[in-house]
Amino acid sequence: MKKRGDTRFLAGADSPGRIPTAVAPEVAFAGRSNVGKSSLLNRLVGRHALARVGKTPGRTQQINFFAVGDRLTFVDLPGYGFAKVPLPVKHAWQKLVESYLRERESLCCVVVLIDSRRGVMEEDRDLIEYLGEIGVPCCIAVTKIDKLKRSERAKQLREFEECLPVHSLIACSATTGEGVPAIWEMIESATS
Numbered sequence: 488m489k490k491r492g493d494t495r496f497l498a499g500a501d502s503p504g505r506i507p508t509a510v511a512p513e514v515a516f517a518g519r520s521n522v523g524k525s526s527l528l529n530r531l532v533g534r535h536a537l538a539r540v541g542k543t544p545g546r547t548q549q550i551n552f553f554a555v556g557d558r559l560t561f562v563d564l565p566g567y568g569f570a571k572v573p574l575p576v577k578h579a580w581q582k583l584v585e586s587y588l589r590e591r592e593s594l595c596c597v598v599v600l601i602d603s604r605r606g607v608m609e610e611d612r613d614l615i616e617y618l619g620e621i622g623v624p625c626c627i628a629v630t631k632i633d634k635l636k637r638s639e640r641a642k643q644l645r646e647f648e649e650c651l652p653v654h655s656l657i658a659c660s661a662t663t664g665e666g667v668p669a670i671w672e673m674i675e676s677a678t679s
């Protein structure tokens with residue numbers, strides 16, 4: 488990883504009105520709860536506990552902003568698809584995330600994470616479609632690839648490619664670091 492300066496927590500927003508003024512181009516991480524957004528973000532910046540990683544799904548309940556040096560901001564979005572969250576809370580999250588995605592001029596790219604073992608959910612497709620509609624570029628990170636056997640992996644990746652409208656798919660693991668350089672390359676091209 489190139490030296491980018493210190494990474495630090497900037498702000499958390501639990502409602503649209505609390506979203507902070509942008510200070511740098513932003514890359515957001517989105518995906519269902521427990522897919523590994525916070526873990527991947529930590530791995531990308533080489534910090535273990537910057538973004539909180541949860542044993543219980545639904546851990547990240549607000550939008551968290553992290554400065555990566557002074558020229559990039561990472562945005563950890565709350566996860567979707569967690570059944571135990573009450574409906575009103577779900578709707579509030581959805582409103583928050585949508586308003587961020589729709590209105591953020593500094594947003595360069597959304598990394599949509601999909602768990603390599605779980606497959607593509609309806610909400611993943613909805614999100615990718617929504618990003619297409621509002622014209623925000625996205626790429627797909629297939630997470631926890633360390634959990635798949637060699638033989639399963641090619642098959643699973645082919646299936647994802649077939650059912651998603653996005654062609655840049657990066658297989659990655661926050662545990663082994665696989666795919667992390669490819670994600671950085673994508674981030675650099677999206678933000679330069």
Ligand SMILES: Nc1nc2c(ncn2[C@@H]2O[C@H](COP(=O)(O)OP(=O)(O)OP(=O)(O)O)[C@@H](O)[C@H]2O)c(=O)[nH]1
Nearest residue numbers: 520521522523524525526541545546547566660661
């Ligand atoms: N084996 C393996 N486990 C992972 C990987 N990434 C994340 N995990 C585990 O998956 C669980 C969820 O990870 P998080 O990073 O908290 O997931 P999240 O998407 O931020 O979850 P929410 O904040 O609830 O939306 C944790 O127990 C992690 O240790 C990975 O690449 N490999």
Ligand SMILES: [Mg+2]
Nearest residue numbers: 524525546547
């Ligand atoms: Mg999280």
